[in-house]
Amino acid sequence: MPYINIKVTDEGVTAEQKKALIRGTTELMVKVLNKTPNTTFVVIDEVNTDNWGIGYEQVTEIRGK
Amino acid sequence: MPYINIKVTDEGVTAEQKKALIRGTTELMVKVLNKTPNTTFVVIDEVNTDNWGIGYEQVTEIRGK
Amino acid sequence: MPYINIKVTDEGVTAEQKKALIRGTTELMVKVLNKTPNTTFVVIDEVNTDNWGIGYEQVTEIRGK
Amino acid sequence: MPYINIKVTDEGVTAEQKKALIRGTTELMVKVLNKTPNTTFVVIDEVNTDNWGIGYEQVTEIRGK
Amino acid sequence: MPYINIKVTDEGVTAEQKKALIRGTTELMVKVLNKTPNTTFVVIDEVNTDNWGIGYEQVTEIRGK
Amino acid sequence: MPYINIKVTDEGVTAEQKKALIRGTTELMVKVLNKTPNTTFVVIDEVNTDNWGIGYEQVTEIRGK
Numbered sequence: 189m190p191y192i193n194i195k196v197t198d199e200g201v202t203a204e205q206k207k208a209l210i211r212g213t214t215e216l217m218v219k220v221l222n223k224t225p226n227t228t229f230v231v232i233d234e235v236n237t238d239n240w241g242i243g244y245e246q247v248t249e250i251r252g253k
Numbered sequence: 254m255p256y257i258n259i260k261v262t263d264e265g266v267t268a269e270q271k272k273a274l275i276r277g278t279t280e281l282m283v284k285v286l287n288k289t290p291n292t293t294f295v296v297i298d299e300v301n302t303d304n305w306g307i308g309y310e311q312v313t314e315i316r317g318k
Numbered sequence: 319m320p321y322i323n324i325k326v327t328d329e330g331v332t333a334e335q336k337k338a339l340i341r342g343t344t345e346l347m348v349k350v351l352n353k354t355p356n357t358t359f360v361v362i363d364e365v366n367t368d369n370w371g372i373g374y375e376q377v378t379e380i381r382g383k
Numbered sequence: 384m385p386y387i388n389i390k391v392t393d394e395g396v397t398a399e400q401k402k403a404l405i406r407g408t409t410e411l412m413v414k415v416l417n418k419t420p421n422t423t424f425v426v427i428d429e430v431n432t433d434n435w436g437i438g439y440e441q442v443t444e445i446r447g448k
Numbered sequence: 449m450p451y452i453n454i455k456v457t458d459e460g461v462t463a464e465q466k467k468a469l470i471r472g473t474t475e476l477m478v479k480v481l482n483k484t485p486n487t488t489f490v491v492i493d494e495v496n497t498d499n500w501g502i503g504y505e506q507v508t509e510i511r512g513k
Numbered sequence: 514m515p516y517i518n519i520k521v522t523d524e525g526v527t528a529e530q531k532k533a534l535i536r537g538t539t540e541l542m543v544k545v546l547n548k549t550p551n552t553t554f555v556v557i558d559e560v561n562t563d564n565w566g567i568g569y570e571q572v573t574e575i576r577g578k
Contacts, residue, residue, distance in 0.1 A: 189565065189572065191321055191359055191520040195491060196546060203303055207314075208545045210306030216537040220530050221521060227567065229321055229359065230306035231260060238463055240514065241470030241490035242552065247514065249467075254370065254377065256325040256386055256424055261351065268498055272509075273350045275501030281342040285335050286326060292372065294386055294424065295501035296455060305319065307357065312319065325426060333563055337574075340566030360566035361520060368398055371405030371425035379402075384500065384507065390451040390556060391481065400480050407476040415468045416456065422502065433528055435449065436535030436555035437487065442449065444532075451516055451554055489516055489554065 190217045191229045197247050198234035206232055255282045256294045262312050263299035271297055320347045321359045327377050328364035336362055385412045386424045392442050393429035401427055450477045451489045457507050458494035466492055515542045516554045522572050523559035531557055 192213050210230045217223040237247035257278050275295045282288040302312035322343050340360045347353040367377035387408050405425045412418040432442035452473050470490045477483040497507035517538050535555045542548040562572035 189359075189522055189567065191361070193518045193520075195516040195518075196542075196548075197514055201546065203311075205545050206303050206306075207311060209541065210311060211309050212541040212545065213538065214306065214309045216534065216541070217521075220533045220537065221526065223521075226308040227357065228307065229319075231300055231321070232304040232306075233300075234304070235491055235493075238466050239492040239494070241466075241474065241492075242488065242514065243486040244471050244474045246463075246467060246470060254327055254372065254424075256426070258323045258325075260321040260323075261347075261353075262319055266351065268506075268508075270350050271498050271501075272506060274346065275506060276504050277346040277350065278343065279501065279504045281339065281346070282326075285338045285342065286331065288326075291503040292422065293502065294384075296386070296495055297499040297501075298495075299499070307319065333571075336563050336566075337571060340571060341569050344566065344569045356568040358567065361560055362564040362566075363560075364564070365426055365428075368401050369427040369429070371401075371409065371427075372423065373421040374406050374409045376398075376402060376405060378398075384457055384502065386455040388453045388455075390453075391477075391483075392449055396481065403480045404476065407480065408473065411469065411472040411476070412456075415465050415472065416461065418456075430556055430558075433531050434557040434559070436531075436539065436557075437449065437553065438551040439536050439539045441528075441532060441535060449554075451556070487552065489514075491516070 189227050190221070190223050191231070192217070193231050193233065195233045195235055197237050197240050199237065201232070201234060254292050255286070255288050256296070257282070258296050258298065260298045260300055262302050262305050264302065266297070266299060319357055320351070320353050321361070322347070323361050323363065325363045325365055327367050327370050329367065331362070331364060384422055385416070385418050386426070388426050388428065390428045390430055392432050392435050394432065396427070396429060449487055450481070450483050452477070453491050453493065455493045455495055457497050457500050459497065461492070461494060514552050515546070515548050516556070517542070518556050518558065520558045520560055522562050522565050524562065526557070526559060
């Protein structure tokens with residue numbers, strides 16, 4: 189039943205990393221909460237660095253320094 | 254006032270299907286909760302199949318079997 | 319695979335209405351997108367009217383007029 | 384049309400502060416994006432400090448130091 | 449600690465406007481709730497007008513009138 | 514920078530389990546994506562079983578069988 193949404197900046201997350209995030213998050217739900225993998229959703233959102241702000245600035249600006 | 258977010262995999266949802274989802278969801282809010290259509294938001298997010306995991310696997314992997 | 323999140327104000331949504339929202343939304347995913355009911359999640363969030371704003375005002379304020 | 388969701392810890396956000404957040408956010412959408420206030424939603428979620436983690440710890444743990 | 453998610457239609461939001469939204473939202477959290485800018489996240493989601501519905505219609509349809 | 518939202522039903526998630534979810538998720542971001550723990554947010558939402566539907570039914574109904 190868990191639904192897990194992972195939001196990260198779109199800075200080159202590879203297919204392998206996505207698989208690792210999905211496996212790791214699902215495994216955590218199984219181990220900690222005894223949830224069923226087949227009804228555990230993991231959704232990864234990749235956000236443009238122009239669209240993510242922290243400390244008043246866009247990540248694009250922060251990366252540019 | 255309702256805000257409804259529909260997350261589905263980006264597996265070819267057509268414009269007509271999106272219209273049907275928006276109409277159907279709005280109609281449901283009107284019929285069940287007597288909400289006002291003009292302040293009922295429906296937002297559809299289409300998620301890459303690499304980015305959606307279920308049962309430890311990416312939907313891309315599941316579809317590939 | 320769909321995940322649908324319905325956000326409404328916490329103005330007395332009954333158990334029957336919640337069942338109707340869950341059934342209706344799931345049915346819509348099946349009919350429009352041919353999705354599988356057993357992997358279709360519907361999550362209803364009920365938001366305090368102090369915490370929902372529209373047109374500069376809290377719903378609490380709007381209701382109070 | 385904008386939908387803005389503000390998630391903060393439930394550490395005593397007052398009704399006046401909620402009003403200020405709703406007004407300020409709506410005003411920002413109007414000034415920056417020329418949006419219509421009557422179709423601008425602001426939803427505030429207050430999250431228990433046990434349920435918010437940063438730097439490996441719950442906010443409850445951080446506050447307790 | 450705040451996490452603010454701004455969802456708007458993808459109708460040409462400029463880099464400057466995104467900066468203004470990030471600055472303004474962060475400033476609001478600092479002024480109203482005394483939050484720390486370096487742990488205040490602002491994430492902007494730009495949604496295709498086909499994927500946003502209001503009053504039974506897609507924004508694409510509404511704009512086309 | 515990651516923001517992770519974990520939605521589960523409110524079926525007695527203990528403080529210890531919440532700590533384990535926060536630690537495990539943060540550790541996953543560090544190991545897989547080399548992210549900074551102090552700017553990694555984990556937010557856990559506990560949803561009433563009346564408010565979570567799967568396969569046309571509320572979790573409350575499913576649990577009652």
